[in-house]
Amino acid sequence: MRLIVWTLAIVVTGTTVASTAPSAARRMAADSTSEARNRMAKIMLDSLGDRATLPAESIWANLKTGLAKVPARNLIAIMNMGFGKSLGVTCEFCHVAGHFDKEDSTQKQIAREMFKMVPRINQELLAAIPGIQNKNPIVNCTTCHRGRVKPALSLDDPGSN
Ligand code: HEC
Ligand code: HEC
16 A cells, blocks of 8 residues: 555656756756657557556566556556656666566666665655654655756756756
């Protein structure tokens, strides 16, 4: 259940990134990666047909995280909005198109470790801080990445790709 709540949270908050991008130039760059990602996501969704609601692990064989259990169509949405849009990258930043199972991309492997790090921050570290107003304070990929591969370390720095 926690995983489902969290994965929904990354999808929902992921959708706000483009509209907050500060400059026109950056917005254009974000739009072009969105377009490529949306295209690939649609190809993947269309290929699922009526298998879209089956658990992702019944379609794809190399899922090593809790993502194995989410419905196949949610996995694609998480890849698109949660991972891709949060970092401002296309699917190919982590994958060779058509070979999504391959492990030869360092970025894919880092992303998997980041995906495991996030619930640790939320459930072990944030949950242990008393007094936070929100009962379920969470961070997700967007909290740090904000549409960039490298999160910013100062307010003057937008981060970089
Ligand atoms: C920031 C990196 C990243 C981006 C961007 C990304 N993915 Fe992924 N993808 C992953 C990781 C990590 C896994 C493995 C998750 C696991 O082990 O549970 C994965 C797994 C998959 C799988 C399952 C492969 C298998 O055979 O097990 C598919 C399909 C997939 N991604 C599609 C996409 C699509 C389509 C896009 C773009 C819309 C995309 N991904 C963007 C990191 C990424
Ligand atoms: C608490 C902050 C934080 C969160 C949350 C976070 N990241 Fe990161 N991420 C970082 C930092 C810091 C780096 C290292 C950036 C650098 O190179 O200096 C990084 C690097 C990465 C990289 C490697 C980029 C490269 O090419 O060097 C990937 C891929 C990545 N994160 C994916 C994700 C994904 C996917 C999520 C959500 C599941 C996520 N991150 C959540 C802070 C975070």
